[in-house]
Amino acid sequence: xxxxxxxxxxxxxxxxxxxxxxxxxxxxxxxxxxxxxxxxxxxxxxxxxxxxxxxxxxxxxxxxxxxxxxxxxxxxxxxxxxxxxxxxxxxxxxxxxxxxxxxxxxxxxxxxxxxxxxxxxxxxxxxxxxxxxxxxxxxxxxxxxxxxxxxxxxxxxxxxxxxxxxxxxxxxxxxxxxxxxxxxxxxxxxxxxxxxxxxxxxxxxxxxxxxxxxxxxxxxxxxxxxxxxxxxxxxxxxxxxxxxxxxxxxxxxxxxxxxxxxxxxxxxxxxxxxxxxxxxxxxxxxx
Amino acid sequence: xxxxxxxxxxxxxxxxxxxxxxxxxxxxxxxxxxxxxxxxxxxxxxxxxxxxxxxxxxxxxxxxxxxxxxxxxxxxxxxxxxxxxxxxxxxxxxxxxxxxxxxxxxxxxxxxxxxxxxxxxxxxxxxxxxxxxxxxxxxxxxxxxxxxxxxxxxxxxxxxxxxxxxxxxxxxxxxxxxxxxxxxxxxxxxxxxxxxxxxxxxxxxxxxxxxxxxxxxxxxxxxxxxxxxxxxxxxxxxxxxxxxxxxxxxxxxxxxxxxxxxxxxxxxxxxxxxxxxxxxxxxxxxxxxxxxxxxxxxxxxxxxxxxxxxxxxxxxxxxxxxxxxx
Numbered sequence: 001x002x003x004x005x006x007x008x009x010x011x012x013x014x015x016x017x018x019x020x021x022x023x024x025x026x027x028x029x030x031x032x033x034x035x036x037x038x039x040x041x042x043x044x045x046x047x048x049x050x051x052x053x054x055x056x057x058x059x060x061x062x063x064x065x066x067x068x069x070x071x072x073x074x075x076x077x078x079x080x081x082x083x084x085x086x087x088x089x090x091x092x093x094x095x096x097x098x099x100x101x102x103x104x105x106x107x108x109x110x111x112x113x114x115x116x117x118x119x120x121x122x123x124x125x126x127x128x129x130x131x132x133x134x135x136x137x138x139x140x141x142x143x144x145x146x147x148x149x150x151x152x153x154x155x156x157x158x159x160x161x162x163x164x165x166x167x168x169x170x171x172x173x174x175x176x177x178x179x180x181x182x183x184x185x186x187x188x189x190x191x192x193x194x195x196x197x198x199x200x201x202x203x204x205x206x207x208x209x210x211x212x213x214x215x216x217x218x219x220x221x222x223x224x225x226x227x228x229x230x231x232x233x234x235x236x237x238x239x240x241x242x243x244x245x246x247x248x249x250x251x252x253x254x255x256x257x258x259x260x261x262x263x264x265x266x267x268x269x270x271x272x273x274x275x276x277x278x279x280x281x282x283x284x285x286x287x
Numbered sequence: 288x289x290x291x292x293x294x295x296x297x298x299x300x301x302x303x304x305x306x307x308x309x310x311x312x313x314x315x316x317x318x319x320x321x322x323x324x325x326x327x328x329x330x331x332x333x334x335x336x337x338x339x340x341x342x343x344x345x346x347x348x349x350x351x352x353x354x355x356x357x358x359x360x361x362x363x364x365x366x367x368x369x370x371x372x373x374x375x376x377x378x379x380x381x382x383x384x385x386x387x388x389x390x391x392x393x394x395x396x397x398x399x400x401x402x403x404x405x406x407x408x409x410x411x412x413x414x415x416x417x418x419x420x421x422x423x424x425x426x427x428x429x430x431x432x433x434x435x436x437x438x439x440x441x442x443x444x445x446x447x448x449x450x451x452x453x454x455x456x457x458x459x460x461x462x463x464x465x466x467x468x469x470x471x472x473x474x475x476x477x478x479x480x481x482x483x484x485x486x487x488x489x490x491x492x493x494x495x496x497x498x499x500x501x502x503x504x505x506x507x508x509x510x511x512x513x514x515x516x517x518x519x520x521x522x523x524x525x526x527x528x529x530x531x532x533x534x535x536x537x538x539x540x541x542x543x544x545x546x547x548x549x550x551x552x553x554x555x556x557x558x559x560x561x562x563x564x565x566x567x568x569x570x571x572x573x574x575x576x577x578x579x580x581x582x583x584x585x586x587x588x589x590x591x592x593x594x595x596x597x598x599x600x601x602x603x604x605x606x607x608x609x610x611x612x613x
Contacts, residue, residue: 102303155322
């Protein structure tokens with residue numbers, strides 16, 4: 001016997017309400033996280049002033065003059081900049097290979113490798129780089145190892161993202177170029193890649209956001225030194241996320257305040273990069 | 288021009304027809320080989336570094352519960368990873384159980400119930416949720432979630448201690464339950480994205496057919512969710528794999544104690560949080576670094592197995608949808 005219309009309407013209303021409530025519940029934590037990072041971060045930064053917070057080294061044990069996150073910020077810029085540059089140089093040809101030889105075993109294999117690496121726990125990447133670069137090549141924590149670890153974390157994501165952007169370019173572009181006698185190299189890098197530039201750029205931006213925010217790949221690679229500016233690639237250094245992780249575990253108020261201030265700086269960078277990516281394309285894929 | 292063996296090999300790739308194509312392929316192969324090399328290097332490193340502890344303890348390193356670090360006396364050292372493996376699987380299962388209703392609701396709400404004007408800003412919010420660094424989640428878990436979970440968990444353990452889940456009275460907010468909830472919050476946007484993508488791929492005609500038969504909105508949603516069931520499974524599997532590998536956020540809220548307990552109100556440890564907390568001291572001992580790499584090998588294997596299963600499952604579903612589409 002069919003159920004009455006009224007019962008079904010009631011069920012519909014209750015069911016939809018539950019779905020909406022659960023959906024709201026799933027985004028509430030983020031809103032509270034943003035709120036907390038802003039409130040505590042502003043409090044920590046206001047104590048010393050934005051400029052000094054961004055440029056001075058930290059004094060985690062000194063309540064009178066807690067200092068800032070200068071060295072960590074410069075370290076993060078160095079690591080992310082290097083990682084983005086190297087990852088782009090490898091991810092772009094890899095994505096061209098995936099997109100240009102569609103249907104071939106090489107293309108499918110490369111895509112499968114990239115997709116597998118995307119989902120790999122980043123702590124394993126950090127341990128691998130530790131074993132090779134820290135344990136064997138350099139013989140101590142170093143910034144180069146951190147940059148390599150971050151490169152390996154963002155490289156597969158960027159390759160997948162760029163290959164999807166390249167695939168969206170209409171075949172007509174290629175046919176027109178070939179009919180004019182252009183080589184394949186010229187066709188791809190002078191016409192097809194520029195046509196897909198927005199998608200590729202979004203991949204680079206999300207890669208940048210990840211490189212700036214990842215902690216686990218840096219745990220056993222860069223070491224964590226914040227007293228002065230350490231830019232040498234073969235020596236220890238620091239980064240903002242690693243500094244947050246280490247300072248929040250210290251039982252000192254100034255250290256924890258520094259961590260919250262650093263978190264606000266980090267979140268500002270992430271939100272800025274995300275907004276920029278959103279301006280370029282409608283749908284941003286973070287997987 | 289003569290055809291060398293290299294040329295003949297390159298011509299076998301689909302899409303390679305001319306000398307120009309051959310050069311093009313050859314120029315791009317190193318990038319692909321880099322990815323292969325990275326995976327092989329990772330596998331090689333983890334196997335090589337696990338050998339010392341494996342040759343001493345055998346498979347006991349995965350099945351034993353003793354964790355004994357003795358400085359200066361390698362013969363007295365003994366490392367069993369079972370509590371950490373158990374903790375990784377347990378916290379990730381809790382996370383997936385909580386994330387399941389949340390991510391399905393989030394996907395449906397975004398695809399079906401959000402007014403067009405709001406959709407842009409709401410999906411920006413979920414994108415931001417996925418892009419927020421794990422250390423920020425960890426900070427929030429440490430400073431807000433753990434202290435606020437404590438009264439709830441201690442109420443549960445004093446009123447419902449006959450349930451094994453709440454049998455232990457919590458000594459702090461840093462518990463298995465806290466780690467599970469935090470992991471659920473972190474993995475919900477990823478699972479939701481997978482479900483959303485599949486949901487939006489369903490042909491409009493099916494929705495129209497359901498409405499034309501007089502189905503209510505909820506009934507239509509149920510029909511559509513039934514169709515994307517494999518993507519829900521795959522999304523949750525990916526969320527599980529991510530939760531197993533998650534490091535810094537978990538290590539800040541789980542309490543890091545080597546115990547095996549069914550009680551979520553007790554503190555625990557996961558493989559990755561064990562690595563994060565012990566790796567710095569591991570150099571003082573003879574076998575600990577090796578034992579931690581053996582732990583890495585375990586999450587390597589779990590992650591790979593779950594990912595392969597999820598990808599296979601998704602493929603099956605895509606074939607099914609292709610069959611349904613007009």
